[in-house]
Amino acid sequence: MDETNYEIKLEQFEGPFDLLLFFIERDELNIHDIPISQITDDFLAYIQHMQSLNIELASEFIFVASTLMRIKAKMLLPRPELDENENEIDLKKELVQKLVLYKQFKEVCEELKGLEDNRGKFYERGNTEFDLKIAREAKAQTIDEELSSFDLYKLMLVYEKVMYLYSHRVQDVTHTVVKYPYSIEQQKKVLAELIEINKSLDFSAIAKNSENKVQFVYNFLAVLEMLQQKLLNIEIGLGFNNFWIEKKLS
Secondary structure (H helix, E strand, C coil), rough: CCCCCCCCCCCCCHHHHHHHHHCCCCCCCHHHHHCHHHHHHHHHHHHHHHCCCCCCCCHHHHHHEEEEEEHHHHHHCCCCCECCCCCCCCHHHHHHHHHHHHHHHHHHHHHHHHHHHHHCCCCCCCCCCCHHHHHHHHHHHHCCCCCCCHHHHHHHHHHHHHHHHCCCCCCCCCCCCCCCCCCCHHEEEHHHHHHHCCCEEHEEEEEEECCCCCHHHHHHHHHHHHHHHHHHEECCCCCCCCEEEEEECC
């Protein structure tokens, strides 16, 4: 008798709202007027199936399941549920609001994923230490778990607190881009003029005639290019940074 192997595949859902959205999109339901009885039955059937496979359920699934059952029971036996201010609690309205918000988060995340893939093709900018510090502080004040277990449902729960921290930053990071008025061709001409006047230049003279470190780098690159073009002769002495250059005679 041949042995038959069975493989069971289950949809992967990030949280209970992801599962609810799956049911709504599958049955083409109106998210603002979901049929509570139908979607509660589907949700509970999924949970029972998971439990029959001995798969541990997250507490969020249990909480949403109990909320759905409360809403369904209230529709069957209408009895107003009041808060501490004697205002009637509309559990269905609150659930729909959270579901709509979750859907918006999911759609934005899909757009951001494309932007993230795009951004990954660029080099990271410098001076990110302050932003990283803000991110570490935000994480320490919200959740104590690694990003690998951080899903969209939990992101929605901490969104407001993270946005508060972001909007109340003590100091915004600013980046100033300075465009230096140097070029290798320009510095080649400057060095050629200096050599005409002084006959030769050593390392200290090149450094002395540089306004700053950036111009010194351009001067050094100009020397290398002039050597490659055989416009200069170089003499190297003993010690560190001990050399001098002079015009190459034809």
